[in-house]
Amino acid sequence: AQSVAQPEDQVNVAEGNPLTVKCTYSVSGNPYLFWYVQYPNRGLQFLLKYITGDNLVKGSYGFEAEFNKSQTSFHLKKPSALVSDSALYFCAVRDINNNDMRFGAGTRLTVKP
Amino acid sequence: DAGVTQSPTHLIKTRGQQVTLRCSPKSGHDTVSWYQQALGQGPQFIFQYYEEEERQRGNFPDRFSGHQFPNYSSELNVNALLLGDSALYLCASSSSTDTQYFGPGTRLTVL
Numbered sequence: 001a002q003s004v005a006q007p008e009d010q011v012n013v014a015e016g017n018p019l020t021v022k023c024t025y026s027v028s029g030n031p032y033l034f035w036y037v038q039y040p041n042r043g044l045q046f047l048l049k050y051i052t053g054d055n056l057v058k059g060s061y062g063f064e065a066e067f068n069k070s071q072t073s074f075h076l077k078k079p080s081a082l083v084s085d086s087a088l089y090f091c092a093v094r095d096i097n098n099n100d101m102r103f104g105a106g107t108r109l110t111v112k113p
Numbered sequence: 114d115a116g117v118t119q120s121p122t123h124l125i126k127t128r129g130q131q132v133t134l135r136c137s138p139k140s141g142h143d144t145v146s147w148y149q150q151a152l153g154q155g156p157q158f159i160f161q162y163y164e165e166e167e168r169q170r171g172n173f174p175d176r177f178s179g180h181q182f183p184n185y186s187s188e189l190n191v192n193a194l195l196l197g198d199s200a201l202y203l204c205a206s207s208s209s210t211d212t213q214y215f216g217p218g219t220r221l222t223v224l
Binding site for chain 2: 092101
């Protein structure tokens with residue numbers, strides 16, 4: 001069965017600095033990988049996905065993620081953080097042959113002015 | 114273009130009662146998935162509906178059931194509510210197995 005680990009409960013960065021939110025996955029087949037963001041009392045908002053092809057995926061709001069098959073990682077990155085990026089970030093994985101999408105426990109990102 | 118909508122926004126029930134939550138998918142989407150998000154946790158997959166059939170189910174008891182209508186909207190029913198069913202229930206829609214887009218959720222509190 002597929003699973004996702006987000007090793008950091010919380011990430012703190014200063015505004016303008018680069019940010020990284022880590023994610024590692026486990027899946028038996030080829031993975032579909034996703035990043036979602038959740039603001040307080042809201043649903044999840046899609047940021048980006050990796051299906052196949054280029055290992056560097058660009059998404060919404062300046063976010064990008066790098067798929068690393070050998071390290072089974074899919075870390076979320078942004079070159080310059082904004083205070084408005086402060087939110088809860090979820091990594092998710094789905095096996096190509098499975099509709100059950102598994103989410104990590106989430107990482108709370110705080111960007112300080 | 115309206116996104117995924119869910120109703121009601123909030124709901125308070127007592128143990129043993131039954132509840133029905135509703136979801137309207139994004140225009141053009143034919144697949145609806147339901148998730149339970151307990152406080153401080155990531156969403157957990159309940160089941161997915163496609164062509165009015167349950168296509169896949171997560172590790173949830175039979176107290177959780179669903180339905181999809183011909184217009185692709187969906188309902189989630191939970192019977193014999195337990196305190197542990199208190200959570201944010203999220204609906205996501207997609208075009209078959211493509212990217213899932215989430216609604217704002219229904220906050221269920223069981224007293």
